[in-house]
Amino acid sequence: METYVSATGLKRTVYKLLADHHMDSELKRYSFDDLNTKMVADAAENR
Numbered sequence: 001m002e003t004y005v006s007a008t009g010l011k012r013t014v015y016k017l018l019a020d021h022h023m024d025s026e027l028k029r030y031s032f033d034d035l036n037t038k039m040v041a042d043a044a045e046n047r
Contacts, residue, residue, distance in 0.1 A: 007037045014040055 003009045011032060018025055027035060027043050 010037055010040055011035050 004013065014027055014035070015032060017023065018028055025043060026046075027039060030039065
């Protein structure tokens, strides 16, 4: 379960989805190391 719900797991999932689906997203401008879960939550809320 931690693979999906941990901060690192969530970041991996985001990057995989962005790569697989070629989505436009503000998250693409951040490196993996700079991305955090607040950014992911904010992007989801603004979608």
